[in-house]
Amino acid sequence: MSAPDYRTMCTGRLRAAVDSLAPHVEWSPAGLLVSLLCAFSAMLPETRVQRGSGTMPLVLHVLLCGDTGEGKGQSWGVAATVAKDANDTFMSGHIINGVVGGAGLIQAIANRGGHALIVDTEYARVLRAGRRQANLSQTLRDLWDGATVATSRAKEPVEVDEPRVSIMGHITPAEFRACMSTTDRDGGSYNRLIIVPVEQIRWLSERHVMPAHIIPDIGEAMARAIRHGQRAKLVTLTDDAYDAADIIRKDLLTMARESQGLKAFAARCNEQVRRIAALFALFDLRTKITVDDLKAAAALVRYTMESVEMFIGENDAPKAKREPRSLMEKVRDRIEMYGGKATSSELLPFVGASAAEVRALPGIVVGPEPQGNGGRPAIVYRLADAQPAPAPAAETSPAPETAAPKEEIPVPRPHRRPVTPAPEKPAAQPAVPAPAREENPFRAAL
Structure with missing residues (x-):
């Protein structure tokens, strides 16, 4: 599947960051984008985003899906280098390399103060372990929700309140299809993942070197965004973004309902949109989500949904059947x-x-509509107004001969005031022509 333009899936300074990095890597820019988002989300432990009448954390659980050697590790490697430049303390002390089971994971999170980033380059192992260990799948779901996680050990139980844990996982398409189970799909283990395909899109010479200033420049931009986000605490929507959020919600859920295979993966698509849009706003040093933020986040989530549909379409599991x-x-x-x-x-x-x-x-009626800013008119599509059909003329049929004549009821006429006619003007008399002068018979002789 060819990826859409990544620039439609991000905004502002984050788009500029990917623009700077993309020409210097051989792999899909979308992988770079979600890797940067994942690292950024992990560094905002106390910041939340508005969702309805409540709030939710900003953590993302990202799964890069690509064949071996197709750039999963390289995409994350570039993003991790930027993140380390932005916040070396976090990247040095809060990374959990690999998941070792439910209890072990909770202990590792507790050792890092409830704030961590899990990096597992063999995430298929995690999905397989989740089938055998019910508490592991539940723990991963609770981490995305920001709910309390605890071990069930009788001796020295461990509990972490309000954990803030993002996840970066790698998997191949074949492993992804093999690991899917109906229980995990329906239980919500997959709809909390942002699944993005990664593949090679260009060849670069081994002599090619990324300019030295790019990583520090993007790292400094991320560092400013981290400081801003930690002070912000809460991200809300602009007034006009509420209407856009309603439209996007209906659009994505309609897309999911058209495909039987997508329903389980798309249950939390709108929560993902809200979290990603909030990260776009914070990276631009804002605390308000705009319409552009929502549209870009929705484009990214839509791309992940289409990717999942492509992956599961090749599986022996229930295939995505669209109702056209x-x-x-x-x-x-x-x-x-x-x-x-x-x-x-x-x-x-x-x-x-x-x-x-x-x-x-x-x-369908199509026509230009002037813009308020005086720019080029936009082409607008409208539904033609339904015109009421004219009522059919009633056919007159001759009255039967036996029908009795109806008695006519006189209708009183309104009394009219007599009008006095204006006096007639005398007709103009035709002008009488003057008698012609008699011609002198001797004039010629004279």
Whole structure:
């Protein structure tokens, strides 16, 4: 599956960071992006984001999925170098390399004050162990939720309240398909993971060296964002972002419900969008999530959902079976979602059709709409107003001969005031022509 433009899946300074790094690596920029997000989320232990009437932590659990030698380790290696430059204390003392079981993991988290980043380059082992150890799968789910985790040992039990733990895992597509079980899918072990494919997209010469200033520059930007995020404590939405959040929520859940295989993976897609959008805002030194933050986060989550669908589509497990909808249904739903009109960027990428195909649909009106900033008019798609059908003319049939004539009831007419006619003007008399002068018969003789 070809990845969409990563620049649509991030905003602001984080996009600039990936722009700087991408030309110097051979692997998918999306892997770099989510690796940076994962490291950044792990360094904000006390910061939360608004979700409905409550809040939730910002931790991310990321799974890079690619074949051996396809850049999983290299993508994380670049991000880890940036993170170490930004916060060497955390990267030196709060990394847990590998998961050794539920009780051992809780003990390792407790040893780091409840604040850690798990890095496991063999995450298939974790998923397989979760089948045998029910407490391990539950512990991983609780860590994403930020819920209390505890061991069940009678002697010296260990408990961690409000843990803040992000996860960076690596897995191959074959391992991912082999590890999926119905119990884990339905239990929520997978819908807390952001699963991103990684593959080689270019070849670089061995002589190619990344400029020395790039890592320190991005590290300094991340360090400023970490300090800002730790002071912020809570990230909320701008006023106009609430409407965008409602639209995105409906859009993603509709996408998930169309595929039987995606339902279990997409149950928490909107929580993932909110966390990622908050990280975009904090990296830009803001505490308010904008519409652009939400759209970029939704594009990233949508990409992960499509990736999962691709992976499970090749498995012997229940395949993703779509209930196909017509193009007209998709277009109508999308336009109604935006209140009766939608721009090209709000409509076309989400219905999988070109502008010409949508224009050809019956009942769709397309035209320019001036922009308030005086810029180029936007092309807007609307639903044509339904015109009421004219009522059919009633057919008159001759009255039967036996029908009795109806008695006519006189209708009283309103009394009218008599109007006095205006006096007529005398008709103009035609002008009488003057008598013609008689011609002198002697004039010629004279």
